[in-house]
Amino acid sequence: MAVLRFRIYWEEDDAIYRDVAVKHTQNFRDLHEVILKAYEFDNKHKATFHRSNDHWQRGREISLEKYEKDYKAEPLLMEETAVGTEIREPNQKFIFVYDFNKNWTFLVELINVSKDDNPKLTYPCVVRSEGIAPSQYGTKGLVGDKLAEMEEKYDLSAVGEGFGEEGEESEGAEEEEDSATEEDDAAF
Structure with missing residues (x-):
C-alpha cells in the first residue's frame, strides 16, 4: 500500500514545518486531523484544502463540510475523498486553511511516495517536526x-x-x- 509523505509549512515562516505520512487510501479528514495534531491545534473550527499548483494558486476545494458561501465548483468533502485520488503530479501541492476567522494557512507539498508502509507506524502520523509551532490562541x-x-x-x-x-x-x-x-x- 502506497504511503504519501507530505511536508506542511506554516505560511508565515517556512522554517517551521511538519512532515506527515498518510496511506493513499486514507481521506482528507485523516490528513486534516494529523496536521492539527502536528501543530498542536484543536479540532473546533472550519477547515478546507485547496488543490494547488507550483505558484500556490487555489484550485478545487476539498472541504470539511459544505459551508454557506458561494463556490465556483461544488467542493469535494474531506470525509469522502481519498488523498491518493487528488494526486495529479509528483510534487502535488495543497493549501490547507483552518479557522476561517484566524485564517491559519499551511502549504502542503507531497515530498515522497513509498510503496510499502512501515508496520511500526500507525497512519496517519507525524514523522518529523522542525521549529516551534505557532500558538493557536495567544502566546505559547x-x-x-x-x-x-x-x-x-x-x-x-x-x-x-x-x-x-x-x-x-x-x-x-x-x-x-x-x-x-x-x-x-x-x-x-
Missing part, C-alpha cells in the same frame, strides 16, 4: 520539555551575568575591574 508558553529543549539547544543556562541597564555594572564586573587595576599598578 515554553514549559516542560520545550523549555528544556530550548535551553539545551541554545545553552540558556550559561546565560545569566552581563545583562543589565546601560551604564550599570554588575558586582562581579566591579571586582574584576578592581583586581585588574591592582595588577596594572603592581606591574609599574
Whole structure:
C-alpha cells in the first residue's frame, strides 16, 4: 500500500514545518486531523484544502463540510475523498486553511511516495517536526520539555551575568575591574 509523505509549512515562516505520512487510501479528514495534531491545534473550527499548483494558486476545494458561501465548483468533502485520488503530479501541492476567522494557512507539498508502509507506524502520523509551532490562541508558553529543549539547544543556562541597564555594572564586573587595576599598578 502506497504511503504519501507530505511536508506542511506554516505560511508565515517556512522554517517551521511538519512532515506527515498518510496511506493513499486514507481521506482528507485523516490528513486534516494529523496536521492539527502536528501543530498542536484543536479540532473546533472550519477547515478546507485547496488543490494547488507550483505558484500556490487555489484550485478545487476539498472541504470539511459544505459551508454557506458561494463556490465556483461544488467542493469535494474531506470525509469522502481519498488523498491518493487528488494526486495529479509528483510534487502535488495543497493549501490547507483552518479557522476561517484566524485564517491559519499551511502549504502542503507531497515530498515522497513509498510503496510499502512501515508496520511500526500507525497512519496517519507525524514523522518529523522542525521549529516551534505557532500558538493557536495567544502566546505559547515554553514549559516542560520545550523549555528544556530550548535551553539545551541554545545553552540558556550559561546565560545569566552581563545583562543589565546601560551604564550599570554588575558586582562581579566591579571586582574584576578592581583586581585588574591592582595588577596594572603592581606591574609599574
